[in-house]
Amino acid sequence: MEILVGIAMIAFTVWLFLADNRRRGMRAVRAHLFLSALEAGKSVGDANADAAMLVDAPTKTQVHRTYQRIQRDHAGNQRKLLKAAEAKGFIG
Numbered sequence: 001m002e003i004l005v006g007i008a009m010i011a012f013t014v015w016l017f018l019a020d021n022r023r024r025g026m027r028a029v030r031a032h033l034f035l036s037a038l039e040a041g042k043s044v045g046d047a048n049a050d051a052a053m054l055v056d057a058p059t060k061t062q063v064h065r066t067y068q069r070i071q072r073d074h075a076g077n078q079r080k081l082l083k084a085a086e087a088k089g090f091i092g
Contacts, residue, residue, distance in 0.1 A: 027092050028078050029058040031085035032066040044089035051090065 030051040037047035054062075066081075074080035082092070 024078070025063070026054070026058065028070070028081055029062050029066045030054050030092055031082050031090055032069050033062070034085050034090045035069070035081075035088070036065075038088060048089070048091050051092075 033054060034047045034051040037050040038044070042050065058066075070076060070078055070081050074084065082090075086092070
């Protein structure tokens with residue numbers, strides 16, 4: 001019985017980690033979309049609206065471009081991307 005409880009606890013912990021990881025990834029993609037909209041000349045409000053349009057899973061292209069931006073502009077650090085977007089008005 002203890003083994004089943006232990007397995008259940010491990011499974012729950014893994015599930016929590018993956019759910020939180022997905023949430024952070026979605027937020028990074030939205031930050032990338034926000035910054036891209038600003039670079040295209042949109043206002044902060046319009047850029048936030050564009051970023052908020054991403055409700056479901058991002059496309060592979062969006063994920064790939066976000067990863068490229070993180071590597072190129074933020075030395076591979078996702079938090080730096082989020083901080084840069086928040087400094088420009090991103091509401092994530």
